[in-house]
Amino acid sequence: MTAPEVIDCRGQRCPLPVITLARRLPELPVGALVRVLADDPAAAVDLPAWCRLRGQEFVGRVDGPDGPGFDVRRRR
Amino acid sequence: MNASPVYLDAASAAPLHPVARQALLAALDDGWADPQRLYAPARRARQLLDAAREAAAATLGVRPDELSFTPSGTAAAHSAVLGGLAGRRRAGSGLVHSAIEHSAVLHAAERHVAGGGTATSVPVNRVGRIDLDAWSTAVGAPGTALAALIAASHEVGTVQPVAAAGAVCAAAGVPLYVDAAQVVGHAPVPAGWSVLTASAHKWGGPPGVGLLVVRKGTRWESPWPMDEREAGRTPGVVNLPAVVAAAASLRAVAADAAARSARLARLVDRIRARVATEVPDVEVVGDPEDRLPHLVTFSCLYVDGEALLHALDRRGFAVSSGSSCTSSTLRPSHVLAAMGVLSHGNVRVSLHRDTTEAEVERFLTELPGIVGALRAEAGVVGL
Numbered sequence A: 001m002t003a004p005e006v007i008d009c010r011g012q013r014c015p016l017p018v019i020t021l022a023r024r025l026p027e028l029p030v031g032a033l034v035r036v037l038a039d040d041p042a043a044a045v046d047l048p049a050w051c052r053l054r055g056q057e058f059v060g061r062v063d064g065p066d067g068p069g070f071d072v073r074r075r076r
Numbered sequence B: 001m002n003a004s005p006v007y008l009d010a011a012s013a014a015p016l017h018p019v020a021r022q023a024l025l026a027a028l029d030d031g032w033a034d035p036q037r038l039y040a041p042a043r044r045a046r047q048l049l050d051a052a053r054e055a056a057a058a059t060l061g062v063r064p065d066e067l068s069f070t071p072s073g074t075a076a077a078h079s080a081v082l083g084g085l086a087g088r089r090r091a092g093s094g095l096v097h098s099a100i101e102h103s104a105v106l107h108a109a110e111r112h113v114a115g116g117g118t119a120t121s122v123p124v125n126r127v128g129r130i131d132l133d134a135w136s137t138a139v140g141a142p143g144t145a146l147a148a149l150i151a152a153s154h155e156v157g158t159v160q161p162v163a164a165a166g167a168v169c170a171a172a173g174v175p176l177y178v179d180a181a182q183v184v185g186h187a188p189v190p191a192g193w194s195v196l197t198a199s200a201h202k203w204g205g206p207p208g209v210g211l212l213v214v215r216k217g218t219r220w221e222s223p224w225p226m227d228e229r230e231a232g233r234t235p236g237v238v239n240l241p242a243v244v245a246a247a248a249s250l251r252a253v254a255a256d257a258a259a260r261s262a263r264l265a266r267l268v269d270r271i272r273a274r275v276a277t278e279v280p281d282v283e284v285v286g287d288p289e290d291r292l293p294h295l296v297t298f299s300c301l302y303v304d305g306e307a308l309l310h311a312l313d314r315r316g317f318a319v320s321s322g323s324s325c326t327s328s329t330l331r332p333s334h335v336l337a338a339m340g341v342l343s344h345g346n347v348r349v350s351l352h353r354d355t356t357e358a359e360v361e362r363f364l365t366e367l368p369g370i371v372g373a374l375r376a377e378a379g380v381v382g383l
Helices: A016-027 A045-055 B016-030 B042-061 B075-086 B104-112 B132-140 B163-170 B240-255 B257-278 B307-313 B334-339 B356-376
Strands: A003-006 A032-038 A057-064 A067-073 B066-070 B094-098 B118-120 B142-151 B176-178 B195-199 B211-216 B284-286 B297-302 B346-350
Touching: A003 B334, A016 A032, A016 A045, A016 B334, A045 A057, A045 A067, A045 B334, A067 B075, B016 B176, B016 B240, B042 B066, B042 B094, B066 B075, B075 B176, B075 B195, B075 B211, B075 B257, B094 B104, B104 B132, B104 B142, B104 B176, B118 B132, B132 B163, B132 B334, B142 B163, B176 B334, B257 B284, B257 B297, B257 B356, B307 B346, B307 B356, B334 B356
Parallel strands: A003 A032, B094 B118, B094 B142, B142 B176, B176 B195
Antiparallel strands: A032 A067, A057 A067, B066 B211, B195 B211, B284 B297, B297 B346
16 A cells, blocks of 8 residues: 655644645545645644535544644545 | 624623613612621612522522522633532542533533543534433443533534433432523523523623522532622622623513514524525534524635634624634634534624624625635635
8 A cells, every 4th residue: 555645734724734635635536545744723623524525535633753644535 | 994893793792781781880879888788888789689689580480599690601600510519529520511511611620620530521413412322321420420511502502402411410310500601591591400600791781790500409519718698609799780780681681582582593594594505615503403593603614714703803793703713722612623513714603682684684795705805815716
């Protein structure tokens, strides 16, 4: 399995991480997985909510050495 | 800009009711003495305080000796939580609360946990209503001393199943504290509680007056240093003119609550429907039916909440927001987070007795353009 593309949104205030994801995801093939690194506390709420509103898959949260990461898969 | 002001933040503070203003001014002249003393001006002050207590108690359907006036709604909430736990310390040290309580309740819970107690947060669903099964499990756990449930969410308006939650508590022998700050003066107070609090400036009374009601037979013990005033439930001399104004305005708003709430509920229906259809990419949150009559919340995708509040303010609209950028802690609203709904671009609109249809129409007419301009500025149109 290939590692997901990483979108580094650390230091960005909401809604910027959501906007960055919304710009990047359509450029990737359906089925692609991305990891959004975001340390703004609102990202943990807004990234899953965006996925729900846009019909994309929120895979889960990963807390690693780079801080909180949020995995999203393009579904449509 | 010379837009006329439209105040749509009654859930933070409702404009002072004319009856409150009138009573406040009269009581400033007549009610300045210490009601505890034994001379004529003090007796007059005592009469005013007793009358205010009787009026507030009658409006809420409780006994006057069950009701104390506190220095704020927050102080009442702190007293309810910490006093409810103190009175039941022999039963245990467990506090159960919904995930969407007011921050005053959550901060009291944090104090309780810091002192060695436990707190269990009961989740809510997408519309912000508690999970009754999870509530039953938490309340029934050994060592539960007190349960706390907000009557209706101050952020999204969803009414909570207080009667059912109270029945669960009664069966388990656990007292239920209900924060009724957004309900008193707007909708009937639900049954099934042992301790209840409210806040005067939410119904059109002056700021700086809270209500703490402790039902007879409830094990509740003041968490504060001893003081004989207000049945020993809250320390310090009350702000009597404000208390008189609070009680008078409560009686006035309760008298026409049904008609006013029906009118405001129709306006909220209109806001919910129009915002959902006329603003692209917006999530209107909270229960569309079983909700407070005067409050509606929505979130606009890709819009910065603080920028939206400022843009609305420039057009004369006063609203509040649960977005992180608008809070002093820079954290998103715990209520929106618990519901799993969008927290950025969030706007809470709350109406009051003077809100007109024309004001709501102006808001609805201008909002799509304001949101659209912010999105264009941020380069997020069509995302």
